Amino acid sequence: MNVPLRSVLIVSCLLAGRLLAANQPNVLFIAIDDQNDWIGALGGHSQAKTPNIDGLAKSGTLFANAHCQAPLCNPSRSSLLTGLRPSTTGIYGLAPGIRDVERTKNHVTLPQTFTSAGYFTYACGKIYHDGSFKPKDRGAEFNEWGPSPGPGRPPKPFANLPEPRHPAMDWGPWPARDEDHGDYKIATAAIEALQRAPQDKPFFVACGFRLPHVPCYAPQKWFDLYPDATLKLPPMLEGDRQDTPRFSWYLHWKLPEPRLQTLRERGELRPLVRAYLASTSFMDAQVGRVLAALEASGRAKDTVIVLWSDHGYHLGEKEISGKNTLWDRSTHVPLVFAGPGVSAGAVSRRPVELLDIFPTLLDLTGMPARSDLDGISLRPQLRRADAPRERPAITTHNHDNHTIRTERWRYIKYANGAEELYDVQVDPNEWKNLAGDAAFTATKTALAKWLPKVNAKPAPGSANRILTYDPVTEEVIWEGKPVGKNDPIPMF
Ligand SMILES: [Ca+2]
Numbered sequence: 407m408n409v410p411l412r413s414v415l416i417v418s419c420l421l422a423g424r425l426l427a428a429n430q431p432n433v434l435f436i437a438i439d440d441q442n443d444w445i446g447a448l449g450g451h452s453q454a455k456t457p458n459i460d461g462l463a464k465s466g467t468l469f470a471n472a473h474c475q476a477p478l479c480n481p482s483r484s485s486l487l488t489g490l491r492p493s494t495t496g497i498y499g500l501a502p503g504i505r506d507v508e509r510t511k512n513h514v515t516l517p518q519t520f521t522s523a524g525y526f527t528y529a530c531g532k533i534y535h536d537g538s539f540k541p542k543d544r545g546a547e548f549n550e551w552g553p554s555p556g557p558g559r560p561p562k563p564f565a566n567l568p569e570p571r572h573p574a575m576d577w578g579p580w581p582a583r584d585e586d587h588g589d590y591k592i593a594t595a596a597i598e599a600l601q602r603a604p605q606d607k608p609f610f611v612a613c614g615f616r617l618p619h620v621p622c623y624a625p626q627k628w629f630d631l632y633p634d635a636t637l638k639l640p641p642m643l644e645g646d647r648q649d650t651p652r653f654s655w656y657l658h659w660k661l662p663e664p665r666l667q668t669l670r671e672r673g674e675l676r677p678l679v680r681a682y683l684a685s686t687s688f689m690d691a692q693v694g695r696v697l698a699a700l701e702a703s704g705r706a707k708d709t710v711i712v713l714w715s716d717h718g719y720h721l722g723e724k725e726i727s728g729k730n731t732l733w734d735r736s737t738h739v740p741l742v743f744a745g746p747g748v749s750a751g752a753v754s755r756r757p758v759e760l761l762d763i764f765p766t767l768l769d770l771t772g773m774p775a776r777s778d779l780d781g782i783s784l785r786p787q788l789r790r791a792d793a794p795r796e797r798p799a800i801t802t803h804n805h806d807n808h809t810i811r812t813e814r815w816r817y818i819k820y821a822n823g824a825e826e827l828y829d830v831q832v833d834p835n836e837w838k839n840l841a842g843d844a845a846f847t848a849t850k851t852a853l854a855k856w857l858p859k860v861n862a863k864p865a866p867g868s869a870n871r872i873l874t875y876d877p878v879t880e881e882v883i884w885e886g887k888p889v890g891k892n893d894p895i896p897m898f
Contacts, residue, residue: 442718458694466744489779496862503538531592531614572662577681651824663728
């Protein structure tokens, strides 16, 4: 190596090192895929067994009213990792990735911030949406990208669904051993990273589990936790969509995920609910393995832990399975912080956003605050769970469809002006749409003031689950094809 280059390297290492204070906290960043509020500590399903996440929540602060910024993997993760709303970036579909969008191609992401500051940074499993990052761009995000195995595939599908089906639409007891499941291997990779993380600098280890995203495969013993004979189905109201606008269907006009009607006709509703719960418990056990490894490393007391899911999941509620909606089933997610600077045994009911994770981690690790992020640090609520917070949680799906969630209300406004309003304190299942009742006009107006002022059109290259609406012609286009005003709603 020639001398000038070596000097440059030494100087940049010193600069990076100088940003790190002594005893700067580590970060363990745990992502879950498609996990709704069926977590013991959140009580979304009375039978859900998640002792490890519940234990983490007890050791830190649980946000019981946390919401994603988009009810879909890529836009949700892109928002969390850039700290920008989907309505700021125009990232609404499964494509494009952030480095392919003008607004975000040079934006410094959450992982990049820690990498640049001199942390040892490592990712395994699903952190960014699969395929959204080109290999050449990966090194700027994390020092190391570990394994990210998928779920694998049993010899033949379990679920009795109409063909052709999406290969992910399946659920059942498989593989035979925990060790052969992708999420077990992802936990093992995170454990090894924690064991070998350099001692002379802080670490940022990101571990992204794939369950309970479909296919919901887990070994039989996890299904045995939920005997079919006593399994409870989620509460559902027959005819629940009679008071939701037709536009609400456009957000999920055609999905790979089967509708409630198909699940019932095929006898698959109970098997899906059971497999989702089994998958959640299996994933929770992997979280437990990673937390045990952190404890064994001796660095737990200096480590901020954050655990989150990218969005929720419907299992028959509102007549569908899947996500792509602006109701609580899709937006409500687990969010837990633990470690230095975080109150233990606390539950905050303030509405908060996944967007807040980025500024919160900067705050908890003593890194400089950033003025180019849309979120707000949760440090006040991590000190005192009921600390006030003015802003509600805001979720967006596709251009100009937004929902505002406060402690009492859920307000939705679609691109064509259609609205929904729920008093979630008396109607937690969002069964009675109050938007048409004149008594609530002032309530709607007050909530509507939170609708994002920046409303980016879909970024060039947007694809998969993309809906557009032209307010002049009233034309609705779902995934590139016009939808007629009287087209029957697809019910398969
Ligand atoms: Ca997801």
